[in-house]
Amino acid sequence: MxxxxxxxxxxxxxxxxxxxxxxxxxxxxxxxxxxxxxxEIGRRDCRSVTVDLGAVTFIDCSGLSFLIAISRLAGEQRARFRLVNVGARCARVIELAGLAEVLGLRGRREPS
Incomplete structure (x- = not known):
């Protein structure tokens, strides 16, 4: 779908x-x-949730809240959550908000 x-x-x-x-x-x-x-995440058969941020040019606090909500929902379903293609700008905003560990970015480096 x-x-x-x-x-x-x-x-x-x-x-x-x-x-x-x-x-x-x-x-x-x-x-x-x-x-x-x-x-979609609430479906009982969901085992993997991937969020691709490769084309994101801007993210505000509602966007960060959305990512946290997706991560938590995935966890409740015991689904694997991951962010991919996190550019330098998004990574910086996530780090400044203190959410790198919560969103699984701690220690990860991806190309800008």
């Missing part, structure tokens, strides 16, 4: 969910995508 919204593409394949985010991850995008993502 695939679902799209401005700046987001959600793809599910069996027990895996891949959320590709792009552009500005702000309150508008989060308000649209959060209910969709929550339903």
């Amino acid at each position: 695939e679902r799209d919204a401005r700046g987001a593409h959600l793809d599910t394949d069996g027990d895996a969910i891949i959320l590709r985010l792009a552009g500005e991850i702000d309150l508008d995008l989060v308000s649209e995508m959060r209910p969709i993502v929550e339903v």
